Every structure is written in C-alpha cells, then in structure tokens.
Amino acid sequence: MTLLVNSSGSTKDRILGAAELLFAQRGFDGASLRQLTAAAGVNLAAVNYHFGSKEKLVEEVFRRRLDALNARRLEALAKIAGAPETTLEDVLAAYIRPALDLSHEDSGSLFMRVLARAFAEHDDTLRQFLSENYGHVMRQFTAEFARLLPQLSRQELYWRIDLVTGALTHAMSGFGMIQRKHDVSELAHREQTAQHLIRFSVAGLSHP
Amino acid sequence: MTLLVNSSGSTKDRILGAAELLFAQRGFDGASLRQLTAAAGVNLAAVNYHFGSKEKLVEEVFRRRLDALNARRLEALAKIAGAPETTLEDVLAAYIRPALDLSHEDSGSLFMRVLARAFAEHDDTLRQFLSENYGHVMRQFTAEFARLLPQLSRQELYWRIDLVTGALTHAMSGFGMIQRKHDVSELAHREQTAQHLIRFSVAGLSHP
DNA sequence: GGCTGGTTCAAACGATCGTTTGAGCATACG
DNA sequence: CGTATGCTCAAACGATCGTTTGAACCAGCC
Structure with missing residues (x-):
C-alpha cells in the first residue's frame, strides 16, 4: 500500500x-x-x-524527536521559571508550542500520534525508557505549576496535571491530520490551536 | 506468565x-x-x-461492556436532559459515573484500558465499528452540552468536548489500577475520583 | 440402542514475524 | 595494487501468527 x-x-x-x-x-x-x-x-x-533490533529502533524514533522537543520546552521554561510576573499561560505555552511547531515540520505530526500510542500502551519497557530519559522535563514543569498554584494540595495538583496531559496528548495526536480550511493560513491555524489548548489547560488547572 | x-x-x-x-x-x-x-x-x-475470527472477538469485547455502559449513560442523561434546572455537573456525572462504576465491577477496570487503546489507535475498522454502534451516545451528550453552553460556537464546543474526552479517557484508563490507601473505602475513592473528573471537565467546558 | 447437533480437541495449514548469515560491493588508505 | 572497512544484499533461520480440518466427545431425543 x-x-x-x-x-x-x-x-x-x-x-x-x-x-x-x-x-x-x-x-x-x-x-x-x-x-x-x-x-x-x-x-x-x-x-x-x-x-x-526492532525495539532499539522504536527507542531511536522517540529519541530523535524528543531530544529536540524537550530541549525546546526546557529552554522556553527556563526563560520564565521563577519569575514573579510569570503566568500559568506562559508555562503552558512553553510546554505546548514546541510540540505544535514540531507538528508542522516535515512529518512531525506523525510523531505526536506515535507518542499518543506510547501513552496508551502501558508497556513497562517503553515507559521506563521514556521516564528515564525525559522524566526530568515533566518534573520541572510540575515544580513550576506547584509554584503558581500554591493553593492546591500535592494530590490535587497531580490529578489536574494528569488530566491536562491526557487532554493535550489526545488533541495533539490528531493535530496536523485534520483538514484545514484553505483560507486559513497554517500559522494562523497553529496559533488558534495553541490558544484553545492553553486556555483549556489553564481552566482545568486553576479552577477553584 | x-x-x-x-x-x-x-x-x-x-x-x-x-x-x-x-x-x-x-x-x-x-x-x-x-x-x-x-x-x-x-x-x-x-x-x-x-x-x-479474532477481529470479531475484539468487537465482542467492546460490545459486551459498551452496550451496558452506554445504556446507563443514556438512561442517566434522559432523566435530566432538557430540564431547566439541569447543570453541566449533572450531564458530566451522567457520562462519568457509569464508567467509574464499571471500573469497580469484576474486572471492568481493564476494559477502560482497552477502550483507551482503541482511542489511541486510529484503526479505521475499529473506529467505524464504534462510531456506527455507539456514535449516537456522544451525539446526545453533545446536544445537551450545546444547550447548556449557548454562548459557545459549534467549533469552540467541539474543541472543548474533544479535550475533555481525551482527559477522561486517559484518566479512567488508569483508574482502578492505582494503589488505593487502605484507610480509604472503595466507595469513597470512587466518589473522590468522580468529583475530580467532573470539576475538571466543568472548568474545561465552561471557561470564558 | 442409534442418531443428531453442538462443542471440544490435537494437529496441521500457509503466511509472516524478527533475526542472522555470508557473500558481494564500494570507498579509502597503506 | 592490495587490503581493510563500512555497508547492502538475497536468502535462509526457527518461531509464532490466525485459521482450518476432521475426528472425538456428549448431551438430549426418537
């Protein structure tokens, strides 16, 4: 085929x-x-x-994209983390925008789909690989979320981050696949998507 | 094994x-x-x-659970749909609670994992099967969401429902797996989870 | 008993899987 | 030129896949 x-x-x-x-x-x-x-x-x-082996190939497929993606995420986070004027929107943008950018480079949108698959699979080998190599990224973002949402208990915060992660993973795995109206530029479409995801996540994280 | x-x-x-x-x-x-x-x-x-065949077995695994699950969802929705005093919380509870109940019957929690897998797979055959047999459920819920959120455009509403669906699918696929503290009863744990999911979804759907 | 329809069984079907092999090819270096 | 080195190739390895077959079993009914 x-x-x-x-x-x-x-x-x-x-x-x-x-x-x-x-x-x-x-x-x-x-x-x-x-x-x-x-x-x-x-x-x-x-x-x-x-x-x-095939398994090593799978890991390399992840490594090729995630090294760059998470580096950009951490770079964006580093610029704002700890600053008194930083908002939740800023932190979420640091997490979301690099992924959307990747989705519009070459065939990067396919990768988010692969990532969503890995997310749904509860395969221990793959989870351990991702956790060992990229776990520190989520840890840094979580720390910043905790700083900006001091009213939430640890447990409450983890719940909300988990739900946001599920929503974003699902949404971004479909992004780039949907037919875009011809009168909307790619850049405008990406910006619109970013706004949807960010606003939704802010609401989910910070509701009373 | x-x-x-x-x-x-x-x-x-x-x-x-x-x-x-x-x-x-x-x-x-x-x-x-x-x-x-x-x-x-x-x-x-x-x-x-x-x-x-194996494929028919897969369909039967879904049918066995989804027939009952979606019947309960629609039953709960029918009790409140269209009523003037109905809130977003009520509709979301009608969608979420039957799934959490299933997760604590026999080995039903495994099924939510299977469902999450099917969600991540973009397999056309399976998607068509689910859409043909259970598409009307989401359509009825969407109609009720539209009624309760008249200020949202169709496009905006679909975006938010899609994000909520992703969050819920992800969260419920892990539910029942996590180790529960021994001093928390199963029923209390389920109620706490339901509250988390409902409040998060309300915030995600109805933010300005 | 004899017969029938539904069910289970061991065995085998061809296809396809991930992996390995060893020969063949090209480029680079002495 | 000779010979390493890195890579590609067709072919085969044993294992496992979903599916099919035909005999065996076992109730219930005439």
Missing part, C-alpha cells in the same frame, strides 16, 4: 522516517520490519545492522 | 474475560490467540468457533 518514504537521505534516516509513519498508522506491533524497510526503500537487514 | 483467567463460566465468557485482560496488557496485535486461549483454559480453535 504505502510505497517509498523519503527516497533521499541516509539509510538510517529513511528507516526512521518510515518507522515513524508506520508506527503511527499501525502501532509498534502492527508495523512489521518488512513493510517498514519496503516503504523506506532499504534492505530488510538494514534495521538490525543500524539499530540492533 | 498469566495463567487461567476465570476458571468458571461458559467458554465464550472465559474467552471474553481473558481477551479483555490480554488486550489491555499487550494490545490487540500484541496478544495472540494462543496466549489468550491458554489464559482462558480453552482450546485454541474455540475462538474461531465461537466468534468467527
């Missing part, structure tokens, strides 16, 4: 691109290395040669 | 129970019919004999 993804680029990059697409469409188990390498236009053995 | 689920009951029920558990743990592709029938303590061929 799907033929040739990314006919240019190195073998590793072609594999990563095809993996992102097929993992998003059919899941980690559903997408086979044969479908994947056929779509990438590379030999079947190339996956094990370059990545070692 | 997993041995014998539901050693009593009919063959069909044993299969459905084991399927719910393994689909929740390993996904629809990840759980094989051999693991499944071994856990159920039935013969491998029993799945195809009773259900026709």
Whole structure:
C-alpha cells in the first residue's frame, strides 16, 4: 500500500522516517520490519545492522524527536521559571508550542500520534525508557505549576496535571491530520490551536 | 506468565474475560490467540468457533461492556436532559459515573484500558465499528452540552468536548489500577475520583 | 440402542514475524 | 595494487501468527 518514504537521505534516516509513519498508522506491533524497510526503500537487514533490533529502533524514533522537543520546552521554561510576573499561560505555552511547531515540520505530526500510542500502551519497557530519559522535563514543569498554584494540595495538583496531559496528548495526536480550511493560513491555524489548548489547560488547572 | 483467567463460566465468557485482560496488557496485535486461549483454559480453535475470527472477538469485547455502559449513560442523561434546572455537573456525572462504576465491577477496570487503546489507535475498522454502534451516545451528550453552553460556537464546543474526552479517557484508563490507601473505602475513592473528573471537565467546558 | 447437533480437541495449514548469515560491493588508505 | 572497512544484499533461520480440518466427545431425543 504505502510505497517509498523519503527516497533521499541516509539509510538510517529513511528507516526512521518510515518507522515513524508506520508506527503511527499501525502501532509498534502492527508495523512489521518488512513493510517498514519496503516503504523506506532499504534492505530488510538494514534495521538490525543500524539499530540492533526492532525495539532499539522504536527507542531511536522517540529519541530523535524528543531530544529536540524537550530541549525546546526546557529552554522556553527556563526563560520564565521563577519569575514573579510569570503566568500559568506562559508555562503552558512553553510546554505546548514546541510540540505544535514540531507538528508542522516535515512529518512531525506523525510523531505526536506515535507518542499518543506510547501513552496508551502501558508497556513497562517503553515507559521506563521514556521516564528515564525525559522524566526530568515533566518534573520541572510540575515544580513550576506547584509554584503558581500554591493553593492546591500535592494530590490535587497531580490529578489536574494528569488530566491536562491526557487532554493535550489526545488533541495533539490528531493535530496536523485534520483538514484545514484553505483560507486559513497554517500559522494562523497553529496559533488558534495553541490558544484553545492553553486556555483549556489553564481552566482545568486553576479552577477553584 | 498469566495463567487461567476465570476458571468458571461458559467458554465464550472465559474467552471474553481473558481477551479483555490480554488486550489491555499487550494490545490487540500484541496478544495472540494462543496466549489468550491458554489464559482462558480453552482450546485454541474455540475462538474461531465461537466468534468467527479474532477481529470479531475484539468487537465482542467492546460490545459486551459498551452496550451496558452506554445504556446507563443514556438512561442517566434522559432523566435530566432538557430540564431547566439541569447543570453541566449533572450531564458530566451522567457520562462519568457509569464508567467509574464499571471500573469497580469484576474486572471492568481493564476494559477502560482497552477502550483507551482503541482511542489511541486510529484503526479505521475499529473506529467505524464504534462510531456506527455507539456514535449516537456522544451525539446526545453533545446536544445537551450545546444547550447548556449557548454562548459557545459549534467549533469552540467541539474543541472543548474533544479535550475533555481525551482527559477522561486517559484518566479512567488508569483508574482502578492505582494503589488505593487502605484507610480509604472503595466507595469513597470512587466518589473522590468522580468529583475530580467532573470539576475538571466543568472548568474545561465552561471557561470564558 | 442409534442418531443428531453442538462443542471440544490435537494437529496441521500457509503466511509472516524478527533475526542472522555470508557473500558481494564500494570507498579509502597503506 | 592490495587490503581493510563500512555497508547492502538475497536468502535462509526457527518461531509464532490466525485459521482450518476432521475426528472425538456428549448431551438430549426418537
């Protein structure tokens, strides 16, 4: 069905691109290395040669996007964290905007779908990988939320962050897929989406 | 690893129970019919004999729970829909409480996990099945939300409902799994959870 | 008893899975 | 030129997949 993804680029990059697409469409188990390498236009053995195993390939698909994404998130957070005039909107924007930006670079929107899948899977190996490598990001954001919402108990705060995370993950996994009206520019659409997500999250986090 | 689920009951029920558990743990592709029938303590061929195929079994796992769940939701909604004194809290309670109740019947909490998986998978066959059979439920709730939030545009309302749905699906897929403090009764825990979800959803739907 | 329809069973079907192998190819360096 | 080194390739490995088959079993009914 799907033929040739990314006919240019190195073998590793072609594999990563095809993996992102097929993992998003059919899941980690559903997408086979044969479908994947056929779509990438590379030999079947190339996956094990370059990545070692299918599981390592999955991790690399995450690493390639999350390293950059979370770096941008932390960079944006660092600019505002601790400042007295910082608002909840600012912190949420630091978390949300880098993800929406990614969704409009090359085929980054597919990645948010892959991320949503990983979120729904309660696979221990994958969860541990994500927690070990990117757990500190959520920890820093949580600390800033706690500072801006001192009236909330720890338990209450965790509940709300969990719910917001679920909402954002779900929403962003569909973003970039929906048909956009032709008279709305991509940038305006992204800005509108950001506003929806941010306002919703502010309301969910800070309600009395 | 997993041995014998539901050693009593009919063959069909044993299969459905084991399927719910393994689909929740390993996904629809990840759980094989051999693991499944071994856990159920039935013969491998029993799945195809009773259900026709693995895909039909998946549908039956959904049907068994969703028929009852959505019937209860609509029943609760019917009691309050259209009434002048009905609040957003009431409508959200009609949607949320039946799901939390299910999570504390037998192994119903596993089902919410399966549902969350189906939500993350963008598989067309499964989505169509759910939409055809249970789409009217969300449509009725949406109509009532629209009535109670007349100030919102259609587009704005859909955005908020989508975000709330994502939050609830995520939260309920983890509910029943978390370790509960021993000094908190099950009923109190469920009520506390319901309050969290309802208040969050009200804030997300009705913020200015 | 004999027969029937519903159910279970072990065994096998072809297909597909992730992974490994060893030969072949290209480029770079002595 | 010779020979390493990094990479690609077709082919095969054993394992496991969903599904099918045909015999065996077992109630209930004539």
